[in-house]
Amino acid sequence: xxxxxGITIQEMRAxxxxxxxxxxxxxxxxxLLTQPGLSMAIRQLEGKLGAPLFDRARKAVQLSSVGAALxxxxxxxxxxxxxxxxxxxxxxxxxxxxxxxxCPEGVAAQxxxxxxxxxxxxxxxxxxxxxxxxxxxxERMMHAHIADVGLMNRPGFAGDPNS
Numbered sequence: 757x758x759x760x761x762g763i764t765i766q767e768m769r770a771x772x773x774x775x776x777x778x779x780x781x782x783x784x785x786x787x788l789l790t791q792p793g794l795s796m797a798i799r800q801l802e803g804k805l806g807a808p809l810f811d812r813a814r815k816a817v818q819l820s821s822v823g824a825a826l827x828x829x830x831x832x833x834x835x836x837x838x839x840x841x842x843x844x845x846x847x848x849x850x851x852x853x854x855x856x857x858x859c860p861e862g863v864a865a866q867x868x869x870x871x872x873x874x875x876x877x878x879x880x881x882x883x884x885x886x887x888x889x890x891x892x893x894x895e896r897m898m899h900a901h902i903a904d905v906g907l908m909n910r911p912g913f914a915g916d917p918n919s
Contacts (some may be wrong), residue, residue, distance in 0.1 A: 858903035
């Protein structure tokens, strides 16, 4: 496995960038590395893979047969990694995700629905699920960690069917 060889996403990103830009110098600038530092990183990656990734016999940067075979998979790997990290950041910033609300019948229509409109406008990437039921079902959902938020009626509340 590649992880057993200690290959890092930074090395794969460097390989993809050099291959796509066909320049160690330009790739180093994009990665904010020195050109010798980038060359060393590529040599380390080649050592871990046990094969050259670039044909160094020519003046221009050209992929070796191993590099050409690796490039499509490496591009997908880097793209998936970057998409995953961006998604995690969006979730941590509250821009995407799922919120599940459990509440008694009547509360969903009278309290939750009006409040959700502004929430959904402010956070369009967050999906909201609302479950309504009796107090026992709300409590069960909270204890089972099915719902993120649980609301209960208090006697005399406008949404309380017993008031």
